[in-house]
Structure formats: C-alpha cells, structure tokens
Amino acid sequence: MSFVKVAETSEIPTGKMKMVKLEKSEIMIANVNGKYYAIGGKCTHFKGDLSKGTLSGNVVTCPRHGAKFDVTTGKAVAGPKGSTPPKIKDEPSYKVKVEGKDILISKT
Ligand code: FES
Numbered sequence: 001m002s003f004v005k006v007a008e009t010s011e012i013p014t015g016k017m018k019m020v021k022l023e024k025s026e027i028m029i030a031n032v033n034g035k036y037y038a039i040g041g042k043c044t045h046f047k048g049d050l051s052k053g054t055l056s057g058n059v060v061t062c063p064r065h066g067a068k069f070d071v072t073t074g075k076a077v078a079g080p081k082g083s084t085p086p087k088i089k090d091e092p093s094y095k096v097k098v099e100g101k102d103i104l105i106s107k108t
Pocket residue numbers: 043044045046047048062063064065066067079080081
C-alpha cells in the first residue's frame with residue numbers, strides 16, 4: 001500500500017475540507033475534530049464539489065442539491081434535497097495518515 005502526500009495539516013483546520021488530486025481522482029480531505037478523512041470529492045449525484053459544501057460533525061452536505069455523505073466512511077446518508085433512503089451511490093473512501101505536518105492518502 002503506498003501513501004502519497006496530498007496536503008499539509010495547516011491547510012485544513014478543524015471543521016474544514018479541501019479538494020486534492022491523486023492521479024486522476026479528485027478527493028476531498030475533511031478535518032473532523034482534528035482527525036482527517038478522505039472520500040471521493042465529486043458528489044455521486046451530479047458531481048457537485050463536496051469541498052465547497054458544508055461540514056457538520058462528520059457529515060458533508062453537497063452544495064448543489066443537498067445530498068449528505070459521512071466523511072468517515074463515504075456512505076451516502078441522504079440523497080438530493082435530503083431524501084432518504086438515499087438513492088445515490090456511496091463515495092469511495094481512502095486511508096489517511098499524518099506524518100509530521102504532512103497528510104498522506106492511499107488509494108488501496
Ligand atoms: S450534485 Fe450533489 S446532490 Fe446533486
């Protein structure tokens with residue numbers, strides 16, 4: 001399993017998110033209470049940029065139509081306009097590790 005540096009901790013304060021690229025994938029890193037999580041960055045509905053959404057606890061809300069994803073697992077918890085059960089795909093989730101000030105993720 002190979003980890004790649006994608007950001008530094010100072011770039012993503014608690015409660016914030018950042019979109020990063022790993023190979024051809026756009027991945028969103030979220031800081032939940034000092035712990036970092038990585039999931040697919042484009043909403044599985046119509047590719048809304050999740051890093052521009054709102055993070056409440058461990059749930060990000062898509063800025064386009066309001067789908068919600070758990071950033072700790074990538075699981076969709078609500079569909080567009082908050083519909084449940086969500087009829088959209090889950091986001092992939094990625095392993096994250098922090099080394100010093102570096103945030104690294106692995107695709108496998
Ligand atoms: S693009 Fe995210 S809810 Fe539609």
